[in-house]
Amino acid sequence: MNVRLKLFSVARDIAGFDEQVVVVAAHADADAVLRQLVEAHPALEEWKGSLRLAVNCEYVNRSHRLNEGDEVAVIPPVSGG
Amino acid sequence: MNVRLKLFSVARDIAGFDEQVVVVAAHADADAVLRQLVEAHPALEEWKGSLRLAVNCEYVNRSHRLNEGDEVAVIPPVSGG
Amino acid sequence: MVSLTLNRINIKAVVDDVTTPESGGIDLFVGTTRNHARGRSVTLLEYEAYRPMAVGVMEQLELEAHRRWPLNRVAIVHRLGKVPVGEASVAIAVSSAHRKEAFEACRFLIDTLKKEVPIWKREYFSDGSIEWSGEHASSRAEHD
Amino acid sequence: MVSLTLNRINIKAVVDDVTTPESGGIDLFVGTTRNHARGRSVTLLEYEAYRPMAVGVMEQLELEAHRRWPLNRVAIVHRLGKVPVGEASVAIAVSSAHRKEAFEACRFLIDTLKKEVPIWKREYFSDGSIEWSGEHASSRAEHD
Numbered sequence: 196m197n198v199r200l201k202l203f204s205v206a207r208d209i210a211g212f213d214e215q216v217v218v219v220a221a222h223a224d225a226d227a228v229l230r231q232l233v234e235a236h237p238a239l240e241e242w243k244g245s246l247r248l249a250v251n252c253e254y255v256n257r258s259h260r261l262n263e264g265d266e267v268a269v270i271p272p273v274s275g276g
Numbered sequence: 277m278n279v280r281l282k283l284f285s286v287a288r289d290i291a292g293f294d295e296q297v298v299v300v301a302a303h304a305d306a307d308a309v310l311r312q313l314v315e316a317h318p319a320l321e322e323w324k325g326s327l328r329l330a331v332n333c334e335y336v337n338r339s340h341r342l343n344e345g346d347e348v349a350v351i352p353p354v355s356g357g
Numbered sequence: 358m359v360s361l362t363l364n365r366i367n368i369k370a371v372v373d374d375v376t377t378p379e380s381g382g383i384d385l386f387v388g389t390t391r392n393h394a395r396g397r398s399v400t401l402l403e404y405e406a407y408r409p410m411a412v413g414v415m416e417q418l419e420l421e422a423h424r425r426w427p428l429n430r431v432a433i434v435h436r437l438g439k440v441p442v443g444e445a446s447v448a449i450a451v452s453s454a455h456r457k458e459a460f461e462a463c464r465f466l467i468d469t470l471k472k473e474v475p476i477w478k479r480e481y482f483s484d485g486s487i488e489w490s491g492e493h494a495s496s497r498a499e500h501d
Numbered sequence: 502m503v504s505l506t507l508n509r510i511n512i513k514a515v516v517d518d519v520t521t522p523e524s525g526g527i528d529l530f531v532g533t534t535r536n537h538a539r540g541r542s543v544t545l546l547e548y549e550a551y552r553p554m555a556v557g558v559m560e561q562l563e564l565e566a567h568r569r570w571p572l573n574r575v576a577i578v579h580r581l582g583k584v585p586v587g588e589a590s591v592a593i594a595v596s597s598a599h600r601k602e603a604f605e606a607c608r609f610l611i612d613t614l615k616k617e618v619p620i621w622k623r624e625y626f627s628d629g630s631i632e633w634s635g636e637h638a639s640s641r642a643e644h645d
Contacts, residue, residue: 203551204621205633249619252554268551268619274634275548275555275579275620276532276591276611284407285477286489330475333410349407349475355490356404356411356435356476357388357447357467369513372531378586381535384528384607387516391525391598442522454535460608463528467600 196221196263200228204271206246210236219261225250226257228267245272277302277344281309285352287327291317300342306331307338309348326353359415359433361406366434366445375430375452382456384463388447390440394490398483402490404437404446407475411435414474422451422466426458433466435476446478503559503577505550510578510589519574519596526600528607532591534584538634542627546634548581548590551619555579558618566595566610570602577610579620590622 200217207213210232219227225248233239239246247270248255254270261267281298288294291313300308306329314320320327328351329336335351342348358374368387375383390402419431429452440446449466453459478490502518512531519527534546563575573596584590593610597603622634 201551203619204549205636208633249551249554252551252557254617268554270551270619271621271633272635273616273619274622275550275618276615282407284475285405286492289489330407330410333407333413335473349410351407351475352477352489353491354471354473354475355478356406356474357471368516372512372529376533376587378536380533380587383531383533385516385531386600386604387527387529388600389520389524389527389596392522393598443520443524452533454537456530456532456611460530460604464604 196223196261198228198261198263198265198267200232201266201268202232203269206239206242206269206271209238209242223261224257225255225259225261225267228261229257229269232269242271246270277304277342279309279342279344279346279348281313282347282349283313284350287320287323287350287352290319290323304342305338306336306340306342306348309342310338310350313350323352327351358431359412359419361408361411361435361437363436363438366436366448368445368448371432371434371448371450374432375450377429377452379454380429380452381454382459383450383452384456384459385448385450386463386467387445388467389445390442392442394480399442399480400483401439401441401481402446403439403479403481404435405477405479406435406437410475415470418466418469418473421469422462425465426453426462428453428458428462431462431466433470435470435474437476502575503556503563505552505555505579505581507580507582510580510592512589512592515576515578515592515594518576519594521573521596523598524573524596525598526603527594527596528600528603529592529594530607530611531589532611533589534586536586538624543586543624544627545583545585545625546590547583547623547625548579549621549623550579550581554619559614562610562613562617565613566606569609570597570606572597572602572606575606575610577614579614579618581620 249268330349432450451463576594595607
C-alpha cells in the first residue's frame with residue numbers, strides 16, 4: 196500500500212527530500228517506513244534514536260499500524276519556542 | 277519636637293485627616309505617634325495590630341527613634357496589584 | 358524601570374522596555390480588575406498610593422530581583438485612580454537569558470509587591486457600596 | 502486561540518485576546534531571539550513547522566491547560582521564518598481569576614510547547630555558519 200512520507204528539519208536535509216510516496220506492505224507499522232528511510236539514507240542512522248513518528252498529525256508509537264494513504268511524518272528533536 | 281504624620285486608606289478615613297504636624301517628646305519612638313493617634317481616634321484600636329509604620333518612606337519597627345521633622349506614615353494592610 | 362501612572366498601562370511599551378538582545382525570555386504579569394470579589398459583583402477598583410514610598414519600595418524590589426536572579430531588565434508599572442473591569446492595574450515584565458529566571462522573578466515581584474508596596478484599593482460593588490479591600494477582617498484571609 | 506504567523510507577533514493583541522471581565526491575572530511569556538547560544542554569537546533564528554500538526558498539538562496543549570487549571574482563556578502564537586535578534590518567536594498568554602494558576606499554566610505551556618510542538622529552529626551564527634538547533638548531540642543537553 197501507499198503512504199505519504201514527510202521529512203522535516205535535519206532529517207529532510209540529510210535525505211534530500213521533504214515529501215515522497217512510499218510503498219509498504221499491507222498492515223506495515225510506522226517503524227517499517229523509518230527502517231526503509233534509514234536504509235536508503237544511512238547518514239540518518241545516528242539520528243534514529245531521537246526521531247519521533249507522527250501519523251496523520253498525531254504522535255504514534257513505532258508499532259502503530261498504518262493504513263493506505265496515511266501521512267507519516269519523521270519528527271527530529273523539536274526546537275520551537 | 278515636631279513630626280509630620282501621614283495617614284492612608286482606612287486609617288485616614290477613620291481619623292478624618294490625611295496629614296498633620298504632631299508634637300512628640302524628644303527621642304520619642306514611632307509607636308508614641310501611633311499611640312497618640314489611637315488615643316484620639318479609638319475606632320483605630322481594632323486596626324492597631326495590622327498597621328505598619330514608615331519613617332521617611334522606609335518601613336520601621338515601632339521602637340524606631342524619631343528625629344525632628346521626620347515624616348511618619350501609618351500604613352494599613354496594603355492591597356495593590 | 359518603575360512607575361506609577363493615572364493613565365491606562367501601555368502593555369507593549371512595558372514589554373519593549375525589557376526587551377534586549379541578550380534576552381531569550383520575557384515574562385509579563387498583568388493584574389486586571391475582575392468583575393467579582395468574594396462572591397460579590399465588582400464594577401471598578403480605585404487605587405491610591407503613598408507615592409514616594411511606593412516608588413521607593415518598587416525600586417527596592419527591582420534591585421532585590423536583580424540580586425536573586427541573573428536578569429536583564431525589570432519593569433514595574435502600577436496604575437492609580439479608577440480602573441474599570443478588564444483594565445490593567447499593574448504590569449510587571451522581566452527579561453532574562455533563560456525563561457526559568459524570568460518566570461521566578463516575575464512571580465516574586467508580584468507576590469512581594471502585593472505585600473509590601475504602599476498602595477491600597479477600594480472596591481466599588483454593583484450594589485453601590487464602596488469598601489477598602491480587606492476592610493472586613495473576615496475577608497482578609499481570602500484576599501488574592 | 503492558537504496560531505502560526507510569518508509576521509511580527511502583536512503582543513498587545515495576544516494579551517487583549519485573553520482579557521476577560523472574569524480575569525484578575527494574566528501571565529504572558531514571550532520568547533525572543535537571543536544574540537548568543539552556547540557561547541557563540543547569533544544573528545537570527547529561522548523557524549519552520551509541520552504546520553497542520555503544530556497547530557493540532559498547540560490546540561491539544563490549550564485543552565490540557567484548561568483541564569489542569571481553572572483558566573479563562575489561553576492564546577499561543579508562534580512565528581515562523583526568520584526572526585532577528587530581539588524579536589519575538591513565541592507568545593503565550595493565559596488569563597485566570599487568580600494569578601497562581603495563570604503563572605503555572607503559562608510555564609507548563611511554554612515548557613511543553615518546546616518539547617512537543619513540531620517546530621524547528623535554525624541558528625544563524627555571526628561566523629556565517631547555519632545549524633539546526635541541537636544538531637550536535639553534545640550541545641543538546643545545554644538546550645534551553
